[in-house]
Amino acid sequence: MAFRLLILILLGISLCISGCFGSRETDDIAYVIAVGLDKKGEGVVEVTYQIALPTAQGSGGQGSGGNNEKFILTTITAANLAEARNLLTSTMSRFPSLTHIKAFIVSEEYARQGLGDLIGPLMRFREFRGSIMLIVVRDTAKAFMTENNPRVETQISKYYEGALYTNSESGFYLHSDVHDFYIRLKNPVGSPYAVYAGLNPKTGEIHPAGIKVPPEKTDEYLPGGTARSGEQSGPEFMGTALFRADKMVGTLTNEETRAVEILQGDFTRSYLVIEDPLKPKSSINIFLRLGQEPVIKIRMNDGKPVFDVKVRFEGEITSIPSGINYEIEEYRKLLEAQVSLLMEYQMRKMLQKTQELKSDPVGFIAYMRPTFKTHGDMIKADLPEFYRQAEINLDVKTAIRRSGLMWRSSAILGRQE
Amino acid sequence: MSYQSGKMGISEGMALVFMVTFVPVFQSIWSITIDRAEGAAWMIPVINGILTICVFLLLLYVMERVPGDLIDVSGKLLGRPVAMLIGLVYFAHFYIEAALLLREFAENTLLTALPYLEFSVAILFYSSVAAVILYIGIEPLARGAYIVMPVLVSGVLMVVIFLYPKFIFLQLAPWQGPGLTVVLINGVQVSGFNFGLLLLPILGRSLHDIATIRYAALYGFGLSILMRVVMLLGFTLVFGAGAGREKMLPFFEMTRAVYTSRYLQRIESLFILMWVIVGVLAIALTLYVSIYIIGRMFDLPTLRPLVIPATLVAAQIAMLPPDITSVLLLHANLITAWYNIGAIIIPLFIAAAFFVRRKGGKKTWPSGC
Secondary structure (H helix, E strand, C coil), X not given: CHHHHHHHHHHXXXXXXXXXXXXXXXXXXXXXXXXXXXXXXXXXXXXXXXXXXXXXXXXXXXXXXXXXXCEEEEEEEECCXXXXXXXXXXXXXXXXXXXXXXXXXXXXXXXXXXXXXHHHHHHHCCCXXXXXXXXXXXXXXXXXXXXXXXXCCCCHHHHHHHHHHHHHHCCCCCCCEHHHHHHHHHCCCCCCEEEEXXXXXXXXXXXXXXXXXXXXXXXXXXXXXXXXXXXXXXXXXXXXXXXXXXXXEEEECHHHHHHHHHHHCCCCCEEEEEECCCCCCCEEEEEEEEEEEEEEEEEEEXXXXXXXXXXXXXXXXXXXXXXXXXXCHHHHHHHHHHXXXXXXXXXXXXXXXXXXXXXXXXXXXXXXXXXXCCHHXXXXXXXXXXXXXXXXXXXXXXXXXXXXXXXXXXXXXXXXX | CCCCCCCECHHHHHHHHHHHHHHHXXXXXXXXXXXXXXXXXXHHHHHHHHHHHHHHHHHHHHHHHCCCCHHHHHHHHHCHHHHHHHHHHHHHHHHHHHHHHHHHHHHHHHHHCCCCCCHHHHHHHHHHHHHHXXXXXXXXXXXXXXXXXXXXXXXXXXXXHHXXXXXXXXXXXXXXXXXXXXXXXXXXXXXXXXXXXHHHHXXXXXXXXXXXXXXXXXXXXXXXXXXHHHHHHHHXXXXXXXXXXXXXXXXXXXXXXXXXXXXXXXXHHHHHXXXXXXXXXXXXXXXXXXXXXXXXXXXXXXXXXXXXXXXXXXXXXXXCCCCHHHHHHHHHHHHHHHHHHHHHHHHHHXXXXXXXXXXXXXXXXXXXX
């Protein structure tokens, strides 16, 4: 009898806790994929929600084109995110769910006033996750999201997730999510940063962000600067938004961003176009990657930190238009030195800029942590100032390991020099 | 329901100790640990673990020479009134812990999985399931815990491994945290966290012998300390002391932070299930030990009539604190103060009584109370 009673109780409990009472069907929910934030005066924010259209997601998004295929945008002006969400509920028949947000897009104007008030609530609310991509845009977030209609992707959520990972192909923007940003806000492990993005006018005109210094052969860019035209939509991720505490204080170009990634040890691979050491008008393409994790050592000199950084690259020649035989050792050494020279120059440029801004995206200040006796001593120290004063010595070396599918170059017959 | 079977071996004992001393880390307690010890938080379980196991082994030394379970030994060495008092102290430890676990697991279920659930329904669910388990008895409970234990350990290890890409090893520096003295003091202060280890000598009659208790303690408690260190290290490496001290549910945050690819993310829902299972087992276990102590103290022939009233009262106590912050602070205060009485002071007191009486000439003690 007792056993039967027990079975009955267990059955009753399992029915009660099956979780179906609070459940919502998928077609009762509107999935917000991205949230854009623009400042609209003191204490007022303009929140743009990018909401996935379920029919388009289900059918693979095929159709005649246009925003309405994959998502809709709703912009609400409110005191903060919570109020905007309440108001959003009044605009639709579905329950808005923020659990699948992939990106927070913040205007530069907002970021320069400080993101502390935004990030704090994000980490507290269960629907937001640390893996949400954090993007700062040069224009307004609303304009960026309106223009952003990636035709290659069938799902807008996939676009953001993919964008977060394609940075490994060039190093031109960093992997930046809410978790990383928050950890850097609260711990002395480096300054926070975010992906820097913007709209390209697609006029085909080039707007470089700096001048080329030999042996550079390529320009550096900020978002919107590349010479681009065609059917791909306007947004592009290019560079880094730098922060000191929660306020944006500057930007890095695509090349400087790659230098950050290299020193962080996260650089995967990139093509490097470099001046031919023996024929400066010509260029050589190198497929570059890190030979080993950068080694950063710290020593204190008269109360000033000195960082000795060892960076080792490995490269593969992918093109030698000049036809000079850089595969053989005597020429290869020249090319290796040229690559090292270029990379060292770009890293120094980035370090100089970030030291002036007292914003440490690489995380040099983390290496200072063991030099303090206690946590309290570390918190009291002005670490950004230490970073500004730091002497950073770079030791960069490159080894060309491979030469693609050709082991030697030969001249084109009959070509006029 | 017999509660003096003596049928449980090392595996069961090990699982019981592991459940009681490890499961509370699924709650908020390590945020407080990190707040106190910062980057050196991982040293805290090592320090209090070593201290507790040393005191425990000393108690076992006494129990090898004075036959019986903890209440018997206390009675023989200190007299029946003191033994009753010691029994009451341990009853209070386990009973309050059961109520606090009940409250925290219920609150955290609302916070993570079922935000629209009525709080009282969550308490009712946890307490009802715990009561059903109590009816089945300690042996199935221990064996159930033994089955769950490897899943729990591998689950926790998996989360830590998946979080490896987010590790920042320099988060542990400065290596001394707030200073070695502060870490040492804090480590000793939170020894009360390990009072659950004492359930082995309390349930002595349900276990084979002293050797069973010793090995169960070494394996179960050792594993618990190791896993706590692994979890604290993983948590500190991912969140650092600055962000870590803010977290309400550190382990839940760890599972939420897992993002290895678009195919392996959002795994926390799997861990909520595991978390609820071990939570229910830990609540049932602490409740069982508390009513077992009452049964032992008053020589009751069975515990079953106590199950429902004890569970109902525990549920009522669980609902007393007005908010979750009060619960956390109360739990932290108990661990750093009150629970130390059970974990450290009483075993030392019993050992001191043994050595004093042995010095006084008494060499043998009869079996039974």
